[in-house]
Every structure is written in structure tokens, then in C-alpha cells.
Amino acid sequence: MARKLHRMRRAALAIGVAFAAAATISACSEKNAYVAPPPPRIDVALPVKQTVTRYLYATGNTVAVNDIALVARVQGFLQEIDYKDGDEVKAGTRLFVIEQEPYQLALEQAQAGKAAADASVKQSQADYQRQVDLLKQRVVAQSTVDQSAAARDADLAKQKQSEADVKQAELNLSYTEVKAPFDGLVTARQVSVGELVGTGGATTLANIVQLDPIYVNFNVSEQDVLRIRAAMAKRGLKPQDLKKVPVEIGLQTEEGYPHKGLLDYASPTVTASTGTLAARGVFDNKGRPLLPGFFARVRVPLGAEPDMLLVPDRAIGSDQSGRYLLIAGKDDVVEQRTVQIGQLVGELRVITAGINPDDRVVVSGLLTAVPGQKIEPQMKTLTAAATDGVVQ
Structure with a gap:
């Protein structure tokens, strides 16, 4: 009887252990069940809408308006040199004297x-x-x-x-008197007093360079020529009003485009081999901040365009299909939108096609926002960009 009772106790204990194990396994299974992470919080913003001055950008070089060699047109011994190398002289100033007797x-x-x-x-x-x-x-x-x-x-x-x-x-x-033909700077003399000049042809005595005003030569593409003509027509300017078109330049060490001038010349034809048209601006050069031969960044205003859409330049991505933006679309699902871009205004880039004013553009967390996945948008407000002194 005692042995039978012992066996019953052992069986009850085994059943209890089995139930306890089953309960433990069930509890562990419920605790380790997969729970999807919440959507990432991503900053989004509406595009900035503002008036933007559109520009044509080019590169050019500064060129002296006048730069000529002063030559001896008659033969004789040089008697006088009436200037110091590098002098700034006025038109008509006597510079050299050849024996006159x-x-x-x-x-x-x-x-x-x-x-x-x-x-x-x-x-x-x-x-x-x-x-x-x-x-x-x-x-x-x-x-x-x-x-x-x-x-x-x-x-x-x-x-x-x-x-x-x-x-x-x-x-x-x-x-026998070599005079300055215009106001300018005279270079170092290339002859000495007492030297025989003018033998066997004209002898170069020195050079004189006019620095104020100064030219900037640059080339524009055929497409840019059409844009300029369209901009002129929109502003009511005729071809004879060409010299009313403003031109701005900046040197390599300068911010923006501090030098203001006017378009002075445009070639009447486009060069077929290069598809470009030669143009020239003229600039006041008081104090001579510009010297011939300088590299210059050139921009020509084409007119103000109202209601342009701008987004941070850093928000724009690129792939084989071109430039794109990530948009928080319906149900906060990320969309990739192909866009056409324009000029850079401060840190914002003009978007000429591909987005609407009410599109929520992803402006940060670009590596986290994946097209087709849901996000938790965090609305931000973009600040309008200053339109002066911008670079492309």
C-alpha cells in the first residue's frame, strides 16, 4: 500500500513539473515575439518660395582697353628719357627725345x-x-x-x-619726341640714353597700358545667347540697347561679384567650331583693383523670376536617372522624385521642375529615409536665401 502511494506521488510530481515547464516555455515564447520598430523621425520642410534673379555664369579674363608699344619712328641717338619706369602719365606727356638737330x-x-x-x-x-x-x-x-x-x-x-x-x-x-597717346602706365624702358634707335625699322622704346576703364572678355554658349536675347526682349531692350545690360565679376580671392560694369560688345556671330559667342564687359577701374590678365568669374543678370521654389542643396541626391529629392508622400511614405535644378542661391538650390509648393521635402536623415518606407515627419521651416552675392 505504501509503495503504491509512493508511485502516485511521483506521478503527480512529474505532472506538476511538466505543467511548470510548459508554462515557462509559453512565457518565454510570448516575451521574445518580434515587434516592428517605430518609423524613424525625419526632418521635412516645404520648399521656400521667393523671387530669384536668374544669372548667366561664365569665366573670363581682364584685358587692357589700350596696350601699345611706343616706338622710334625716326632714326637717331636717344637724347632724353623723361619719365621713371612705371610712371602714370597723361595723354601728350613727352616720354623720349631723339636727337633733333x-x-x-x-x-x-x-x-x-x-x-x-x-x-x-x-x-x-x-x-x-x-x-x-x-x-x-x-x-x-x-x-x-x-x-x-x-x-x-x-x-x-x-x-x-x-x-x-x-x-x-x-x-x-x-x-623725335615720343609722347603718350593716352592716359596710362608706362612700362620699364627698353633702351638707354645715347643708344641709336630707329635703324632698320621701328625700335620699341617701352609700352604704355591704359588700366581705367578695363575690359573683361568671356564666351557664352549658343543656349546662353538665346537666353540673353529672351531676357532682353522680356525687359523691352533692343539689340542697340546691348550696352544697358549689366555685368558683374569677382576675382579668385573675392566673395561674390563686387565689380559692376556693363556689357560692351558681343560678337555678331556664333563660332561654329565651338558653339560659343565672344562677349566683353567694360568696368571702371579706379584705384586699379583689376589688372590685365586676371582670371574672373562673370555673371550676367537675366532678370527676376517670381515664385521660384528652393530647397537646401544638401537635400538633393543623384543617381543614373539624374538629380532627385526625397518626398514625404501619402501616409508619410517616402517617394523619390526626379527634379530639374537651377542656380544656387546661398545654401538653397532653385528647383525648376519636379516638385510642388506643398511637397514635404526630406531635408535631413537622407540615409535613414528609404523610398517606399514610412517615416514620422518632423516639420521644419526653411529660411529664405539672400539673393545678393550668391555663387553658382
Whole structure:
């Protein structure tokens, strides 16, 4: 009887252990069940809507308006150098003097020749008049009058020749003084006092460069030419109003485009081999901040465009299909939207096509936001960008 009771107790204990184990397993199973993580919190913002000045961007180089060589146009020994290397001079300032005595003597000789020619003309004219009077009195023959007229005409020709000789001599004498043809800076002299110049051709004495105003040459593409023409037409400007179009430039070490000028020239044709058109701007250069040969960033305003949409430039991605933005769409599911971009305004980029004003654009957490997955949008407000001094 006791043995039977013991067996019953053992069986009850086994059943209890089995139930306890089953309960433990069930509790562990409920505790380890997979629970989906909440959607990630992602910052989104509506595009900024503002008026943006559209620009044409190019690169160019500064060029002197005038840059010429000062040459000796007559032969002789250099007598004077009347400036210091690098001087800023006014138009008409005497810079070099070539020995003048030979040319002064040549002038005096030409003047003496002219005086003799004048006397001969006076004599032959009087003789011709006498012969005419005698012919009327039938004292001389017609042939005598004709000979007198021929002598007079020859003397008149010599008189004209002598006048030309005097002018040539005066011109040669003037060439002995080399003067500045315009306001500018004179470079270092290339000759020395006492040196023979003008032999075998023109001798370069120095160069003079005009720095104010200054040109900036640049090229624009055929597409940009069409954009400029469209912008001019929109503003009511005609081709003859070309010089009213503003141009702005900035140097490599400068922020933005601090130098303001006007479009001065545009080639009448597009170069077929390059598909570009040569253009030029002119800029005041007081104080000479611009020197010939500088590299310059160029922009030409094409006019203000209202209600342009802008997003942070960092929010724009790219793949094989082009540029795109991530949008928090219906039910907060991320969409990838292909867009067309425009110029950079501060830290914002103009979006010309692909989004609407009420689209919620993902502006941070781009690696976390996956197209097709749901997010928890956190609305942010973008600040409008300043439109002055922007770069592309």
C-alpha cells in the first residue's frame, strides 16, 4: 500500500513539473515575439518660395582697353628719357627725345626751298601776265605766251612740292619726341640714353597700358545667347540697347561679384567650331583693383523670376536617372522624385521642375529615409536665401 502511494506521488510530481515547464516555455515564447520598430523621425520642410534673379555664369579674363608699344619712328641717338619706369602719365606727356638737330636742319632746308619756290612762282606769274598783255598788243606770238604759262605751272608744281617737303620735315621733327597717346602706365624702358634707335625699322622704346576703364572678355554658349536675347526682349531692350545690360565679376580671392560694369560688345556671330559667342564687359577701374590678365568669374543678370521654389542643396541626391529629392508622400511614405535644378542661391538650390509648393521635402536623415518606407515627419521651416552675392 505504501509503495503504491509512493508511485502516485511521483506521478503527480512529474505532472506538476511538466505543467511548470510548459508554462515557462509559453512565457518565454510570448516575451521574445518580434515587434516592428517605430518609423524613424525625419526632418521635412516645404520648399521656400521667393523671387530669384536668374544669372548667366561664365569665366573670363581682364584685358587692357589700350596696350601699345611706343616706338622710334625716326632714326637717331636717344637724347632724353623723361619719365621713371612705371610712371602714370597723361595723354601728350613727352616720354623720349631723339636727337633733333638733324631734323631741325632738314626742316630749315625745306623751308628755304619753299621760299625759293614762292619767289619763282611770283616771278613766273608776273612774266606770264606781261606776255598776255603783249599778246593783246600783238607784240609777241602766242607761242611765247604758252612758254611763259608752262614755266609758271612748273614753278607752281615746285611750290607744292616744297610745301610737302616742309610738312614732311615738320613731321619728322615731331617724331623725335615720343609722347603718350593716352592716359596710362608706362612700362620699364627698353633702351638707354645715347643708344641709336630707329635703324632698320621701328625700335620699341617701352609700352604704355591704359588700366581705367578695363575690359573683361568671356564666351557664352549658343543656349546662353538665346537666353540673353529672351531676357532682353522680356525687359523691352533692343539689340542697340546691348550696352544697358549689366555685368558683374569677382576675382579668385573675392566673395561674390563686387565689380559692376556693363556689357560692351558681343560678337555678331556664333563660332561654329565651338558653339560659343565672344562677349566683353567694360568696368571702371579706379584705384586699379583689376589688372590685365586676371582670371574672373562673370555673371550676367537675366532678370527676376517670381515664385521660384528652393530647397537646401544638401537635400538633393543623384543617381543614373539624374538629380532627385526625397518626398514625404501619402501616409508619410517616402517617394523619390526626379527634379530639374537651377542656380544656387546661398545654401538653397532653385528647383525648376519636379516638385510642388506643398511637397514635404526630406531635408535631413537622407540615409535613414528609404523610398517606399514610412517615416514620422518632423516639420521644419526653411529660411529664405539672400539673393545678393550668391555663387553658382
